[in-house]
Amino acid sequence: MPQFPSLLELLMPLFWVPAISGVTEEFSPECPGASVLLGAEGGLGDALSTHNLHLCGPCSSVLDVAMHLAQSGRLMVWDSVLASSQWAGRGQLRRSWISEPGNLFTAWRLPVPPPAWGGLLSVLAGWVLCTALREGGVEAQVKWPNDILVAGRKVGGILLEEREDILLAGVGLNLVSHPEERDLRKDRACPAGALTDLWPGEPLFRRWLRLVNSAQLRYRAALSESTPAEFSRSIEPMLAYLGTAVHVGDHRSLVRGLYMGLCPDGGIVLRTDEGERVLHSGSLGPEE
Numbered sequence: 499m500p501q502f503p504s505l506l507e508l509l510m511p512l513f514w515v516p517a518i519s520g521v522t523e524e525f526s527p528e529c530p531g532a533s534v535l536l537g538a539e540g541g542l543g544d545a546l547s548t549h550n551l552h553l554c555g556p557c558s559s560v561l562d563v564a565m566h567l568a569q570s571g572r573l574m575v576w577d578s579v580l581a582s583s584q585w586a587g588r589g590q591l592r593r594s595w596i597s598e599p600g601n602l603f604t605a606w607r608l609p610v611p612p613p614a615w616g617g618l619l620s621v622l623a624g625w626v627l628c629t630a631l632r633e634g635g636v637e638a639q640v641k642w643p644n645d646i647l648v649a650g651r652k653v654g655g656i657l658l659e660e661r662e663d664i665l666l667a668g669v670g671l672n673l674v675s676h677p678e679e680r681d682l683r684k685d686r687a688c689p690a691g692a693l694t695d696l697w698p699g700e701p702l703f704r705r706w707l708r709l710v711n712s713a714q715l716r717y718r719a720a721l722s723e724s725t726p727a728e729f730s731r732s733i734e735p736m737l738a739y740l741g742t743a744v745h746v747g748d749h750r751s752l753v754r755g756l757y758m759g760l761c762p763d764g765g766i767v768l769r770t771d772e773g774e775r776v777l778h779s780g781s782l783g784p785e786e
Contacts, residue, residue: 549576549710551703556583561659561668564605568664576714578606580706600674601692602654604706606667608717610660614726617764617778620644622720623656623667625733630712634696639738641688642766642782646671647738651691673705688783726762734759743785744768746777753777754785 552573554563560581567573581603611619620643628638628646639647646654654671676690696705720729734740737760745754746766753775755768765776 549578549714550574551707552577552579553703554579554581556585557581559584559668560603560605561657561666564607564666564668565659565661565664568607568666569661573607575607575609578604578706578710580604580703598672598675600702602669602671602673602702602706604669604710606669606710606713608665608667610663610665611721614762615721618726618729618760618762619658619665619764620656621733621760621764622717622729623658623669625736626713626716626720627654627656627669627709628736629716630709631693631696633712634708636693636696638736640733640736641738642760643764643779645738647688648691648693650738651676651689653691653693673702730760730762730764739782739784744782745785746780746782748780753780757782 550573552563552567554560557563560579563581564573564579567579573579583599584603608623611622615622621640624640624644624646628640631638631646631648636648638653641647641652644656644658645652646656653676654669656670657668659666659668672690672692673696674692674694676692700708724732737757739757740759742757743754744757745752746768747753753768753770755770755775758767758769758774760766761776763778765778766782768775768777
């Protein structure tokens with residue numbers, strides 16, 4: 499018989515608030531075992547952070563916890579939540595996200611950008627994280643609109659959720675394991691992979707702080723120093739499948755063409771037999 503979470507487990511994010519840890523404060527999570535699972539039982543040590551980090555034990559979704567904290571005034575802009583595991587993680591199109599312990603599951607609160615950036619937010623979040631990964635020696639790429647690839651394999655994904663003035667980026671990265679082929683959707687665009695060589699031996703919270711501190715600087719710089727049109731051009735070297743034959747589809751249609759780039763509104767540009775098409779939703783994959 500399949501095992502389903504209890505009612506208490508489903509309601510946990512509504513009643514349990516993890517402790518806040520900053521630059522000088524020690525980790526003291528209210529969820530027993532969270533600090534051990536996340537490698538923070540000894541405190542922050544010399545790990546510098548420009549934001550507050552909330553530790554979370556097993557939860558339905560780290561985005562659920564983060565939204566609850568943000569709505570109650572306890573998750574400020576640039577703060578993040580790091581969970582040890584999820585039983586109802588979600589990805590693009592509300593698909594389930596397989597959440598094996600040891601991998602990274604986090605939600606990061608971002609400042610709401612000017613409206614002109616709205617369509618590019620997923621790509622922007624992917625770009626700042628891929629750039630941070632490259633600083634760690636990983637040649638990461640952005641797969642439109644919200645996936646992270648390394649050597650053609652999906653190692654992570656990003657899901658944005660926005661309510662009123664709260665913008666959250668849910669980030670999942672496979673650090674120690676990835677789903678087996680039999681557990682993936684048959685219509686998946688690419689195989690799964692893991693970042694097993696990314697800062698090996700470091701606890702999860704330290705690896706996240708490395709990524710988020712770099713990503714914060716680049717997010718700020720992109721919004722203050724460029725326009726959506728400039729950004730959509732500058733990101734091209736990091737786009738997976740750019741200049742190759744691809745398809746973009748959903749449950750209604752499938753469009754094939756040559757991947758030409760991105761529009762300032764976040765749409766993907768394909769050169770098809772009928773001319774150029776701009777698509778704003780769907781799953782991108784390479785033509786075989």
